[in-house]
Amino acid sequence: MTDETSLLRSGLFDSTALFHLVEWIESRVGAPVDPTSLDLVHEWDTVSRILAFIERRCGAGAGSGENPPGSAPGGPNR
Numbered sequence: 531m532t533d534e535t536s537l538l539r540s541g542l543f544d545s546t547a548l549f550h551l552v553e554w555i556e557s558r559v560g561a562p563v564d565p566t567s568l569d570l571v572h573e574w575d576t577v578s579r580i581l582a583f584i585e586r587r588c589g590a591g592a593g594s595g596e597n598p599p600g601s602a603p604g605g606p607n608r
Contacts, residue, residue, distance in 0.1 A: 533578040538571050555580070559587040 537543045543551065548565075551574065556563050574580050 533581075534576050536575050537577070538575045551580070555584060555587075558584050561587070563587075 535542070538548070548570070552563055552565050555574075568574070572579070573583050
């Protein structure tokens with residue numbers, strides 16, 4: 531499995547996994563995400579696409595000195 535492995539089209543993620551992914555992404559972006567407003571296969575089919583989506587949603591906070599989503603406080607991203 532790589533960052534480009536299909537998660538949705540391949541069937542690796544079922545509906546329950548997708549529900550948990552929505553919750554996880556909401557916790558990272560700090561706001562509700564309406565999955566019905568997205569093309570999930572386009573936006574979230576791979577790990578790379580999921581991370582890009584989070585970066586776009588968090589872009590307003592870029593450069594604020596805060597840790598990026600998923601990073602550890604005081605880690606190498608600081």
